Amino acid sequence: MNAWIAGARPRTLPAAVVPVLVGTAAAAGMDGDAAALKGLIVWRAVAALVVSLALQVGVNYANDYSDGVRGTDDARVGPLRLVASGTKAPVAVKRAAFAAFAVAGVAGLALAAATTWWLVLVGLASVAAAWFYTGGPRPYGYAGYGEVFVFVFFGLVATTGSSFVQIERVTPLTLAASVPVGLLAVALLVVNNLRDIPGDAAAGKRTLAVRLGDRRTRVLYVALVVAAMVVTPFVAGLSGRPVASFALVAVVLANRPVIAVLQGARGPALVPVLGATGRVQLVYGVIFAVGLYVGG
Numbered sequence: 001m002n003a004w005i006a007g008a009r010p011r012t013l014p015a016a017v018v019p020v021l022v023g024t025a026a027a028a029g030m031d032g033d034a035a036a037l038k039g040l041i042v043w044r045a046v047a048a049l050v051v052s053l054a055l056q057v058g059v060n061y062a063n064d065y066s067d068g069v070r071g072t073d074d075a076r077v078g079p080l081r082l083v084a085s086g087t088k089a090p091v092a093v094k095r096a097a098f099a100a101f102a103v104a105g106v107a108g109l110a111l112a113a114a115t116t117w118w119l120v121l122v123g124l125a126s127v128a129a130a131w132f133y134t135g136g137p138r139p140y141g142y143a144g145y146g147e148v149f150v151f152v153f154f155g156l157v158a159t160t161g162s163s164f165v166q167i168e169r170v171t172p173l174t175l176a177a178s179v180p181v182g183l184l185a186v187a188l189l190v191v192n193n194l195r196d197i198p199g200d201a202a203a204g205k206r207t208l209a210v211r212l213g214d215r216r217t218r219v220l221y222v223a224l225v226v227a228a229m230v231v232t233p234f235v236a237g238l239s240g241r242p243v244a245s246f247a248l249v250a251v252v253l254a255n256r257p258v259i260a261v262l263q264g265a266r267g268p269a270l271v272p273v274l275g276a277t278g279r280v281q282l283v284y285g286v287i288f289a290v291g292l293y294v295g296g
Contacts, residue, residue: 003080003082003087003088004082004088004096006079006080007060007061007064007080007081007082007087007088007093007096008057008060008061009060009079011079011274011275011278012056012060012188012192012278013053013056013057013278014188014278014279014281014282014285015056015150015154015184015185015188015278015281016049016052016053016055016056016154016158017049017052017053017282017285018181018184018185018281018282018284018285018286018289019052019154019155019158019159019162019178019181019182019185019285020045020048020049020052020158020159020162021285021286021288021289022159022162022177022178022181022285022288022289022292023048023158023159023160023161023162023163023164023166023174023177023178024040024045024048024162024163024166024289025288025289025290025292025293026159026163026171026173026174026177026239026289026292027040027162027163027164027166027167027171027174028040028166028293040166041165041166044111044114044165044166045162045165045166047107047108047110047111047165048107048111048161048162048165050103050104050107051104051107051108051111051123052104052154052158052162054100054101054103054104054107055100055101055104055126055127055130056154057100058097058098058100058101058104058127058130059097059130059131059133061082061093061094061096061097061100062094062097062130062131062133062134062135063133063134063141064081064082064083064084064093064097065083065090065093065094065097065135066134066135066139067081067083067084067134067205068081068082068083068084068090068093069083069090070134070203071084071203079271097131101127101130101131104123104126104127105123105127108120108123109123111165114165115164115165115168116168119161119164119165122157122161126153126157129149129152129153133146133149141205141207142204142205142206142207143206144206144207144208144210144211145208146189146193146207146208147186147189147190147208150182150185150186150189151182151183151185151186152182154181154182154185155178155179155181155182155183155185155186156175156178156182158178158181159174159177159178159181159182160174160175160178172239173235173239173241173292176234176235176238176239177235177239177288177292179228179231179235180227180228180229180231180232180235180247180284180288181228181285181288183224183225183227183228183231184224184225184228184277184280184281184284184285185281186224187221187224187225187228187277187281188274188277188278188281190208190209190217190220190221190224191221191257191261191270191273191274191277192274193207193208193209193210193217194209194214194217194218194221194261194270195266195267195270195271195273195274196209197209197210197213197214197217198267208220218261218262218264221258221261222258222261222262225254225257225258225277225280228284229248229250229251229254232244232245232247232248232288233245233248236291236292236295239292239295240295241291241292241295242291242295243290243291243292243294243295244287244288244291244292244295245291246287246291247284247285247287247288247291249283249287250280250283250284250287253276253279253280253283254280256276257273257276257277257280260272260273260276261273
């Protein structure tokens with residue numbers, strides 16, 4: 001069980017939790033038919049969280065499987081890789097990935113039945129994006145497009161989707177709120193790929209970090225974190241929810257990982273930076289969500 005938990009890569013899970021918190025909070029309090037908890041439909045929020053977490057765990061297992069059978073993980077530094085380490089059989093990891101996708105599918109179908117069946121297409125696109133990141137004959141993660149898809153699916157789609165299942169429409173606020181959420185999710189991927197540049201380059205995996213090189217990838221990481229913080233007061237102010245600006249408190253936590261990256265941390269030294277980035281994202285997301293909720 002410990003191996004399966006490690007293989008699920010808990011440090012990346014804030015990328016799944018934060019968009020649901022922010023999207024749900026942004027929707028709560030808007031005019032609508034629901035009356036409980038300031039317009040919040042609790043079971044839909046829980047189902048959206050299940051979908052997001054299951055997709056994140058699924059993509060982590062799928063990446064473990066695909067990279068493991070390709071041999072990409074053989075020289076990688078970082079958290080346990082189940083297939084590459086020989087801890088679990090490839091077929092078992094593949095089954096775990098599709099089991100996670102199935103859990104997301106069941107929760108997603110419940111949300112689609114309660115809102116619109118168009119969500120089924122969104123769900124299928126999300127699963128396809130999760131699998132083909134490193135799976136299939138031409139994985140887009142190997143071509144340097146991973147960051148784009150993370151911004152789209154763990155920023156725009158997850159945040160606006162979590163809001164949509166509450167109020168059944170997309171609003172300018174949820175679209176705006178999804179931007180800093182997506183930027184921090186991308187920062188998590190960028191620092192992960194920064195750590196893996198040597199191994200990925202040797203294995204022929206042309207991630208954006210490999211394409212940019214070490215120095216420019218570090219600049220990109222810092223720019224993503226800074227941009228998320230800069231955007232925050234604009235989203236809070238223009239939406240009439242100024243309390244959400246208190247999410248800038250996360251800058252205090254961001255100080256350590258940003259300095260570590262700028263000072264040239266490499267290899268194993270970037271593993272705690274990944275964890276610290278996840279904590280920044282989680283603290284930011286919780287405060288941002290609370291601010292959007294109480295300020296609505």
